[in-house]
Amino acid sequence: MTGFQADLAQQRLEVAHLSKAFGPTRALRDVRLQVAPGELHGLVGQNGCGKSTLVKILTGVYTPDPGADIAVDGRRLALPIRPMDQRQAGVAVVHQNLGLVDDRTVWENVRLGRYQAGRVSRRINRREEQRAVEDVLARLGRPLDVRQPVAELSAEDRAAVAIARAMQDHQPGGGLIIFDESTRALGRAARSRFFELIRSLIDGGASVLLISHQLEEIVEATDRVTVLRDGAVVEGGLTTSGVDEAALTRMMLGRHLVTHGRVDSHARDSVVASVRGLAAGPVTGLDLDVKRGEIVGLTGLIGSGFQEAAEALGGARRASAGRLTADGRVIALDRRRGSTEEFIAAGVAFVPERRLDQGLAAGLSLADNLTLPRVRRRGGRLRIGAGWQAEETAAMITKLDIRPPHPDAPVGTLSGGNQQKVLLAKWLAGAPNLLVLHEPTQAVDVGARHGLIDAIREAARDGCAVLIASVDAADLAVLCDRVLVFRDGLVAAELTGDLDQDGIVHATFGVAAADEAERTG
């Protein structure tokens, strides 16, 4: 307790003895976190390590267990933290999903919760509000039309709006801004601008707590880093210079990790699936042949069409034209259909991007979710049969190391990485001919990512053709035999041979980065 008091004066944020239990599960155990004034502090850990719980306590969503101390600039906050106290203390949060209301304008989003009403009319003074927002955006170096609906903005501009909202009450010389996975939506070029922005905040005296899965940016940008594992701090305030990504990974996992290198292609000569004349969203006239065991990446900027192509091939989106031939069956991609039965019958499996909207039912059990596509095919009409379900579930839990390994646990209680494993297992268990993956490793931790990558490779080795639609160049580089880079709905480049991350990023952003330079330069 004396240590806590002594530290109060010098820390911007001081968290001590922070524990949180959900029923019998202990999400956080005696966590201590110190962020100094003018510091860029990183917070890393695997999915399920307690990062989100920590943020939710700092934003007052959860009440910590008794005994916790949270102080800002030496002033202790009442727990649970009330939004007004948090704002007064100068703490702001930019959330993972940015928390924007899409169909409202920029200024409405930024000022939400702060509208000043006219004294007599009780009407919101639009002009004033808009000017205030323009000021904040100007300070950020991102002048936007504040009357534009947020939905029409690019990912970077959306992030800027969210940051503007967090920053607007920010007083120079103080304050703490917490970025909770907010860089995910940003492209590489935008990301470097984002860090310039953060630097300028810090030069102005603010502190920043950066929570991120991107170890690279943690290593490059932060001053110190705190590592969480299983709800406890394993490294508190470690100086980042001299730490590399591998070391961070070891701390997060508590074990050495074999890094993925390229492995030989499993591609064979016979074509398993072919696409002809696909048109969906911005995509026009896509032809594509995928061989047995081949892994093909689809990438590009958001809006370039690679996502729409994957969704159409997986049956999630109705294409305007095109057909897919797989396993000797021809599927008309422009047909309106009630379910993806036809795709499944042809051995086409689709792992969607939004796992809890499209992939898994959170309230139902792991086993039920995993076996769903096969209950009609493998089960009798009057009885699904418990045997094969238990076998298949147990085999997949072992294969992908799904934790906790309880078939009856509701999927919603699993961590993000484990949910993603269940989602992949759901389709791998059906031994597909063509596996279409949309962002298969998004928002999962390092350990889960390795498990997923191994499983995808194994599927390819067994002869499954794989299509991966992703913006993650690192994934594409280690997995793919070739990568198709989309631009404006067309395949602008096809990368083959020895793929590396930089090459993919360059092909994806090459033109876009030049545009950006022109506009701002």
Next chain:
Amino acid sequence: MDAARQDDRAVSTRTPEPDPPRRSWLGGRARHYAASYAVIAVWLAMIAVYAAAEPGLFFRVPTFQTIFSSQQPLVFMAMALLCTITVGEFVDLSVPAVFGTSATILPVLVVNHHWGVWPASLVAVLAATAVGVVNGVLVVVAGVNTIVVTLGMGTLLEGISLWMSDLNTISGLPASFGKIALTPVGGLPISFYYGVILVAGFAYLMAFTPLGRHMRFVGASREVSRLSGVRVNRIRFGSFVAAAALSGVGAVIAVAALGGYNPTTSDSYLLPVFAAVFLGTAIIEPGRFNPVGTFIGIYFLETGILGLQLLGLQAWVSPVFYGGVLVVAVTLSTLLRRRTA
């Protein structure tokens, strides 16, 4: 700053304690069972209280015969409602009106138009099924809001029933027809066992068949189901048709037992049906709509009301009890679901 660094070192060199044993799962299990059977315990406690309060009146065989022999219409309607609720269609308000329409058609055809009871029964069930098809087309195909469609349909049907019956109670069905519902088996009318069979069949469907599994998933997420090869709209449509057909069959059995029907009584079923179905989410499978829980819920409610009536309370007791239980049950199941989620 140096002091702080020292401190950090101290924290970082401490090995984090190993995971506590997975008490969570077992603890969760125990609580799960407690939650599953809490309502049944309350039911037994309620019987004990009534038995103590009115030993001469309540705790007798005829009391229980009354409780178990009178609820067949409610069982059928509750299972009908469960069909659509399971697949995520909140909430089919037309169930009691469909029941009432079939229950009116049958005696009108037999008594006023001199049809045979069997053709009349068939027409009654077909009419109900046809209403289900219309509901399905409007909700699933046209995409109109379920509450609007079924509220409108329910009110419309009630009006039609009153017109068909000329606002009268129609009675005078042949006594022989009553046998299909009233034949005693083990001290209870056979209609009780129809309910048991229906509930058992529904429970089997949900637990063991591909159709039941698909219904559960459609109720949980249409998009997840669609992308898993489940014919979502077919299942939703089928649920509306099945719900209506069940209401129709239930009506035929009920009319056989009563020997006629008073069409103005239909809407008095609405609240009990919902109360039972929602109370069911607090029984057996907490936080989930389930047939066995609903079945138990029905008899729980009837026990409560009959006991209160025997204690001398008047007719106002049943709306108070049904309404109160509905609110309490929904609150309970919401809290249970929050805990499991």
